[in-house]
Amino acid sequence: MSDESSGTRNTLSIRDNRTGKEYEVEVLDGDVIRAMDLRQIKVDDGDFGMMSYDPAFGNTAFTRSSVTFIDGAKGILEYRGYPIEQLAEQSSFLEVAYLILKGELPTQTELDQFVHDVTYHTYVHENMTDLLDAFRYDAHSMGRMISSIAALSTFYPEAKDVDDPANRWIQINRLVAKMPTLAAFAYRHHRGLPLVYPENELSYTANFLNMLFRIGVKEYKPNPVLERALDVLFILHADHEQNCSATTMRVIGSAQADPFSAMAGAMAALYGPLHGGANEAVLRMLHRIGDVKNVPQFIDGVKNREERLMGFGHRVYKSYDPRAAIIKRTAEEVFEVTGRNPLLDIALELERIALEEDFFVSRNLYPNVDFYSGLIYQALGFPVEMFPVLFAIPRTVGWLAQWEEMLMDDEQRIARPRQVFTGPSRREFVPVEERG
Ligand code: CMC
Numbered sequence: 001m002s003d004e005s006s007g008t009r010n011t012l013s014i015r016d017n018r019t020g021k022e023y024e025v026e027v028l029d030g031d032v033i034r035a036m037d038l039r040q041i042k043v044d045d046g047d048f049g050m051m052s053y054d055p056a057f058g059n060t061a062f063t064r065s066s067v068t069f070i071d072g073a074k075g076i077l078e079y080r081g082y083p084i085e086q087l088a089e090q091s092s093f094l095e096v097a098y099l100i101l102k103g104e105l106p107t108q109t110e111l112d113q114f115v116h117d118v119t120y121h122t123y124v125h126e127n128m129t130d131l132l133d134a135f136r137y138d139a140h141s142m143g144r145m146i147s148s149i150a151a152l153s154t155f156y157p158e159a160k161d162v163d164d165p166a167n168r169w170i171q172i173n174r175l176v177a178k179m180p181t182l183a184a185f186a187y188r189h190h191r192g193l194p195l196v197y198p199e200n201e202l203s204y205t206a207n208f209l210n211m212l213f214r215i216g217v218k219e220y221k222p223n224p225v226l227e228r229a230l231d232v233l234f235i236l237h238a239d240h241e242q243n244c245s246a247t248t249m250r251v252i253g254s255a256q257a258d259p260f261s262a263m264a265g266a267m268a269a270l271y272g273p274l275h276g277g278a279n280e281a282v283l284r285m286l287h288r289i290g291d292v293k294n295v296p297q298f299i300d301g302v303k304n305r306e307e308r309l310m311g312f313g314h315r316v317y318k319s320y321d322p323r324a325a326i327i328k329r330t331a332e333e334v335f336e337v338t339g340r341n342p343l344l345d346i347a348l349e350l351e352r353i354a355l356e357e358d359f360f361v362s363r364n365l366y367p368n369v370d371f372y373s374g375l376i377y378q379a380l381g382f383p384v385e386m387f388p389v390l391f392a393i394p395r396t397v398g399w400l401a402q403w404e405e406m407l408m409d410d411e412q413r414i415a416r417p418r419q420v421f422t423g424p425s426r427r428e429f430v431p432v433e434e435r436g
Pocket of ligand 1: 240243273274275276278302307308309310311312313314315316363365368369370
């Protein structure tokens with residue numbers, strides 16, 4: 001805060017030692033300066049002006065956002081101000097989805113309406129099932145999902161009208177509603193099983209489980225503990241502020257692409273093993289380690305840089321990821337129903353050693369959301385290639401909230417970073433016969 005009596009001001013003084021000139025730039029929100037304020041710093045009038053260089057956006061605020069708050073040092077995660085622990089304990093996924101999308105918890109009437117709207121948008125055009133036939137039998141589920149969501153944009157050409165709030169809300173409902181249907185269709189198609197269509201009287205997660213696993217019976221009743229566990233996992237994955245896929249969503253959306261096309265891009269980003277594909281990579285890693293007795297050797301490989309401990313580390317969290325703590329507890333509840341996943345012992349031993357070893361401690365590497373989630377997914381009966389899809393379904397909510405926030409933000413324009421050019425300076429073209 002500025003204080004004239006003590007001579008302090010909310011500004012930053014910059015002295016350019018190349019020219020001896022001094023500049024004063026405004027400090028916003030406690031500790032932020034506008035990168036454009038650096039542009040006035042020039043050696044001479046013909047100079048372009050100063051830029052900041054920030055590969056991988058390590059220290060750049062790309063936007064203002066009121067959706068999700070993270071304090072990485074303290075391990076705090078809040079959606080619209082509500083702590084993740086309270087939401088995971090007391091709320092449901094669709095209630096949290098409404099909160100993230102609209103900014104406030106719904107009244108009972110608003111929640112009923114939202115649940116109704118999402119429920120009644122779950123069907124997809126039958127042509128979408130033909131699309132599944134175009135894939136190879138062993139196609140990865142994320143490849144199918146990314147293509148399906150991109151294809152859906154062609155069924156809703158009106159989604160291009162991104163300036164109309166009512167139209168946006170319809171597309172948001174459609175995307176939240178249809179993701180489980182497309183995911184279940186991808187799974188059943190992969191397995192060669194007949195498709196199961198949505199049942200409107202079931203909850204969001206029960207309907208998803210029904211479309212996935214019902215076979216040979218008229219009615220499928222998911223175990224309530226497992227249904228709730230999946231709902232909690234969906235709550236935990238619903239948003240995570242400016243991560244790689246949310247940024248992709250914003251960047252594509254900033255060109256005013258329709259939300260289906262933008263979301264296909266966001267899903268492609270999520271698919272990467274350093275992001276939402278990490279849950280699948282963790283399971284494959286645990287299988288590869290195979291036994292608790294092999295853990296020390298694996299850890300040595302990580303320290304020697306031959307391996308990466310998947311499910312550990314985070315750009316923002318420099319303490320325990322609060323989502324991982326909740327997932328670890330949820331895993332115990334699930335295993336009481338399904339029996340203990342034998343890979344859990346390997347995971348626990350990896351965590352125990354990693355939390356003691358200087359390599360991990362000195363780099364603040366703790367388990368992240370993906371370390372334990374795969375063990376639950378596997379206990380619920382999902383094959384590993386479905387794990388990133390199980391991340392993408394709830395994250396749809398976060399992507400759409402971030403997308404809408406970007407569209408409503410007067411300061412945002414088409415995303416277009418600068419570069420520091422390092423190529424050759426101008427030279428004359430040489431015909432091929434004259435090249436040495
Ligand atoms: N195993 C071994 N070393 C690691 C790991 C790891 N999982 N993560 C980071 N490091 C090391 C890294 O080598 C570097 O060491 P040094 O400073 O000596 O070169 C140091 O820790 C800092 O890592 P970084 O790569 O600069 O960190 P980042 O912020 O660029 O990357 C990350 C973050 C999540 C990509 C990375 O920690 C990672 O690859 N983790 C494994 C993949 C994973 O679990 N991803 C899921 C993230 S949570 C879900 C989501 O939101 O996407």
